[in-house]
Amino acid sequence: MADPGRGFAIARAVTADAGRTYYLASRLLPLRRRRAVHALYAFARIVDDVVDGSGFVHSPGDRVDMLDAGLAAALADRETPSGLEPGEADVLAALAVAVHDNGIDVGTFDAFLRSMRMDIPGTDVFRSRYRTFGELAEYTYGSAAVIGLQLVPVLGADPTLADGAALLGDAFQLTNFLRDVAEDLRRDRIYLPLNELGAFGVDEQSLRSDLDRRSTSRPMRHAIAHLIAVNRDQYRRAAGSIAQLPRSSRPAIAAAAASYGDILRVIEDMGYDVMRTRAVVPTRTRIGHAVAASLTAAR
Template sequence: MSDPVRGFAVAASVTARAGRTYHLASLLLPAARRRAVHALYAYARMVDDAVDSGLPPEIAGARIDLLENGLRAALRSEPAPAALSVDDADVLAALAVAVADNGIAASTFDAFGRSMRMDLPGSPLFRNRYRSFDELAEYTYGSAAVIGLQLIPVLDADPSLADGAALLGEAFQLTNFIRDVAEDLRRDRVYLPLDELAAFGVDEAMLSADLDRRRTSRPVRRAVAHLIAVNRDQYRRTASAIAGLPPTTRPAIAAAARSYSDILRVLDDADHDVMALRAVVPRRTRLRHAATSLVVPYR
């Protein structure tokens, strides 16, 4: 039988290694809520890593199918599929405990899986270009908004905060897209809405030329500055939802929001040269954000 206790430990290790901002923020949570966050993060990382593994699409798709089937089995208290590794099976068992303990809607995992398949060449859902923010929202609902919705019960939050939680997830996601323009281009993906880029005279040929020379042209920098302003407005509109969280869980989310939104400040300081660097917020700054969030309201 799978071991959920070991699974929570594995999930914590995955989060510490791959999600440093989230892991640091999670340390501000009570232990039971922290372990649920780790299990959710580890599952999302497992599926996302399958998409980005570089494996042939049919093999990556089979891996996603296996993880989803393993989660369904765990939620039904059934044995894990034999093809799962011990670590995977234990993490899924831990996630099933977190889902049951917190009343997380199982449908959110279906929405997440759908968006992950939108990244997978060969899938009927595959899409690697988005014409507008409306089109992008079809992807970010499953990739990010539902993560916020999953956290509502974990954080002991009032369900009325769901819209703010979903928006914060999407804000984190847009920050990723802005920061990772070069990395995504190398994978033949453009997550920044094409109509927003076109308003600044930016097309795919310009993006590709900038990537090749590892230097961001002035029109792309202006487009990035605009998208940063859009992203900052998303964070601003989540402030009331963060303020509405219980005192026991509010500091963790405030710390994550401060640290993630600070990526935008790093990009500003680099004059929006997204092709030359991957913006990183230093650990000492993230520690300061965590300490600040214990005593200062997020706004």
């Protein structure tokens, strides 16, 4: 039988291993809120790994369907369907506790799973290229914005901050796309809007040439610089909502935003050469962001 206590422990380990920025920021939260963040992150990571990975008995589409059915069963307090990987039923049970305890909108998980299916070839909603930011928003709503919406009740925030929370989720996602251009292209995905890249003379052929050479062309560097400016504006517009969070939750989100935003600085410092190496913010810097956010909130 699924054990939510064991699930929270697994979720904590998954977050610590795969989401170091989120994990460090979550340590600034009270225990109940922290456990919910871990459960949300672990579920998202499990699904994302299914979509990106291989080696499972079932196809990615079937695996996502299993996790979807498993979450529905856990939320309804029914027995978890068979076929899940070890520990997954426990994580789903923990997530169900977090959802019920915090009043998280169950519909946000439908939106999340739809975006995950958009990454899976053969599904009805599959898509691997986006022409404009408007088209990309269809994907990022489920992959990122709803994560912000899920966190609003977890953080004890006023519901009026939902738009700011969704915007911050979108900002985190665009930062991921800028950092992971090469990795995504190896998976035959281009998340950066093609029209934005095309304005600088970048097309898919030039992207693949950059990837093969492991060096970012001058036009692509200019495009990355432009998109960093767009991304920074997202963080700027979300800052007001962060400032309005409860004092018990504000340091965690402020620290996460500072650490994620700092990825943009690292990309700049390496000359926008995103095809050569992956931008990483050092642990000591992220700790500094956490300390600064805690001191600011205490004033």
